[in-house]
Amino acid sequence: MAASSLSNYPPELSPDEEQYLLTNLKDWSIAHGLAVRPPPSFVTATQDPSGVLASTAPVTLFPSPFPRNCFEEGLAIQEAYNELYSAIARDEKWLQGIVEELIDIDDFVSKLWQTHLAVKKEGYVQDLTLGLFRSDYMVHVDQSASNATPGLKQVEFNTIASSFGGLSAQVSALHRYLLSIDAYPASATSVIKAEALRQSKSASSLARGLATAHKAYGQSRTGRPLCVLFVVQDPERNVFDQRHLEYALLEESGVRAFRLPFHRTQADTKLAEDRTLLYSPPNSPATSYEVTTVYFRAGYSPDDYPNEADWTSRLHLERSRAIKCPSILTHLAGCKKVQQVLATPHSPHLKRFLPDEKVASRVLSTFAPIYPLDQSEAGQEAIRLAKNPESAARYVLKPQREGGGNNIYRKAIPPFLQNLPETHWPAYILMEMIEPPALKNAIFRNGELQSGGVICELGVYGVCLWRNGSGDNQGEILENQEAGYLLRTKGDQSEEGGVAAGFGAVDSCCLVEV
């Protein structure tokens, strides 16, 4: 992406230009619900005890340039990714092999697995599962190759609580609006032009996914009205992102949804004798609804389970007849170890799940090589790469444990390993660093503007509804759709971070030819 028109992108703004752009951005964002609840460091609970204040969500001022071929490839292969992860989630035996390698080092994975086993013992009563997935990529430019074409490399695949689908649709509309009112200086319009901007359809597509599951659940078994449950964290600053899906679900499909704080699960829901999930809203305890679909926007991280009662809640929901988005097996399919096993060079696993060679090779080409640090052949190669400062400079060391954080980057890897007993090495994986092109943008966050080098991450959403098989029957996919995109942009100073924490923002794609 070395096109000369991009070297001056984004344009410098004069004070008047900046004021015009920001004034319009601030008003449009609030008028269209592109908002978050402010963090306590900005507005304290004492100041706003009833929580009526909101602020513009962290956004970029400009849409970031993104190679058209990468963008189109990301969207084009989403159905293949949906198929892949649906197949993994349906292959309990294979997942068991993955989980067994993690059980001793990762309590969270172990707890999830036990919860699945408990339900399995009793027998699952719902054979449908919904995935609202998001496959995250960065653009990779091979620095060692001359004239290298940028390609898409996967950062991770999210099978639970894929966020920002509600706000992403609004950000692409914001950038289009700013273009239409000439908030971008003329010098930038060779890059930012209407035909280059891509509207994300994520909000309505994800809502349609929920509606599809809701409908596939079938008629009420108890004569009660039907509903979808959004299982959420409480408090939730990113609430409008979730609300946009809920409103789209109601307006476009006429489906009622309720927000259930995860810790209220046992107070507000119960299972009928046949494990139909019943929900009673606290405001109307005498009323109850039959839940068709449980949509987890909480429960994805160990932090959501401070007490044993929270695991009881997860078990309770998993036991139920409601369609889970996602089921525990689908949640486990998203763990990093799965990604690593698929992406280990010469891995036989991908073709197990994607028998079509052409499809598999397109997916494979988005994998950055990932190595285990164990006794296997690939593991031995990894250890050689990681101990050598020169080769280590192209890698990142990540804990197998879920949840991010604690990554070791590049030249810091060899001394880190030197200080770590070898028995602990298998708790890490070694991943080739994705080398994104140098880009700049300006991020507006909590009223502060920061400009500079940025890194962009493209997330492609997918909706997949499938029926689990049993025995030799492998089940079947009932619905499989690409569902819009997210562009998430953060400062390139931070190797970690995302929009919800740190210096990051929701962005949109301005396609460029490379």
Add this chain to the structure above:
Amino acid sequence: MAASSLSNYPPELSPDEEQYLLTNLKDWSIAHGLAVRPPPSFVTATQDPSGVLASTAPVTLFPSPFPRNCFEEGLAIQEAYNELYSAIARDEKWLQGIVEELIDIDDFVSKLWQTHLAVKKEGYVQDLTLGLFRSDYMVHVDQSASNATPGLKQVEFNTIASSFGGLSAQVSALHRYLLSIDAYPASATSVIKAEALRQSKSASSLARGLATAHKAYGQSRTGRPLCVLFVVQDPERNVFDQRHLEYALLEESGVRAFRLPFHRTQADTKLAEDRTLLYSPPNSPATSYEVTTVYFRAGYSPDDYPNEADWTSRLHLERSRAIKCPSILTHLAGCKKVQQVLATPHSPHLKRFLPDEKVASRVLSTFAPIYPLDQSEAGQEAIRLAKNPESAARYVLKPQREGGGNNIYRKAIPPFLQNLPETHWPAYILMEMIEPPALKNAIFRNGELQSGGVICELGVYGVCLWRNGSGDNQGEILENQEAGYLLRTKGDQSEEGGVAAGFGAVDSCCLVEV
């Protein structure tokens, strides 16, 4: 409105019911731009220097019951009111008579008139005028009559800067949403039901009015792109109300609009030799637009003219070829004295402007009697009524001066007059109090909930575009539409106040039979 189902309206909410309703109200309002910038008493400029915070606009929790016949009559006669005020604005000679009575007591009216005269001397170059009107009413129940049917009585007629059309449409959508998610307890649903709620179409109707003027302006005379100017106060807390019109104008009609702080008029606009109004956005001073329509959301109050330069700005805009919404004559047509002269018992004026007797009598029946305190026959009757404490109890004494405030109510009138030299009495009018039915509601404002007796004011918006005549030609109306409604509700403790100041909120109508 003594229907027994209303005596317990609105229903008492349990803490859980209140929390459910408020949580959903707070999130929906921000997600849909039903918002205001918080007052400095809530969020200081130091805390949020770049102004990114917003809060839920002051709203009622429940739609207020409103007699169906009154609501329908208000909407039905709006076109007659548009016709009436358009005719007044076209009758300069008649308006001159009104203004001459005010010139000595009201600087503001005097300044407006001088501004008009200055332009008249030079000759107006634009014969089209746009009115975005709002006729405000209360429901009046004659306490002395047994079995009285509630009727609509006009509070005032706004010919400039009629506000809340943007938010009103959102509040009726909010109340419908709250009903659809069962946020209103079952005990209230005999009153609040889908078929009783009225969606206000004000935002898109007012925007369409601006688009109609924009189109009627015709082609650019200078080859420049065309635009509408929103002349605004700066800062403006009620900015989203205005922005919703701007966005509707852009999205539904493809018309560009800019916000011009009134004090920036001379810096950012200039007149071409033929008095075409040109606007240069500060962010792009080399670009200029030809202004088709000047929409005043500032300039309506003496507070907007702290310096003589502000009067120069008003003159500058009035001289221009842009269509004014409103022109100065139209602005003057909205002064209280006009309302008083029309509503003085046995006034001959109404039929001058509304020759159709049937139409005139429907309009007349919405007038509350208003008397001058002067030497006329009606004036002498007024003085008798005002001095007697018993009759005074049914009246309010208002200064002729524009701008509200300083009203004297009921029994306070006789002692007030006693202390006022008789020469100052003509500076006041005496208006029969409108006696609204006893109603209750709950108002949510800056995070605080206040419940109790309320007074509701129905505003009906009108769009009217006309061509001024000259000489014997009286001009003609080109567009005349009812344009949605506003229900504004305030605590009944305050005799003064509105949503933007004090204990008041935007509401919506729940129609009831009486």
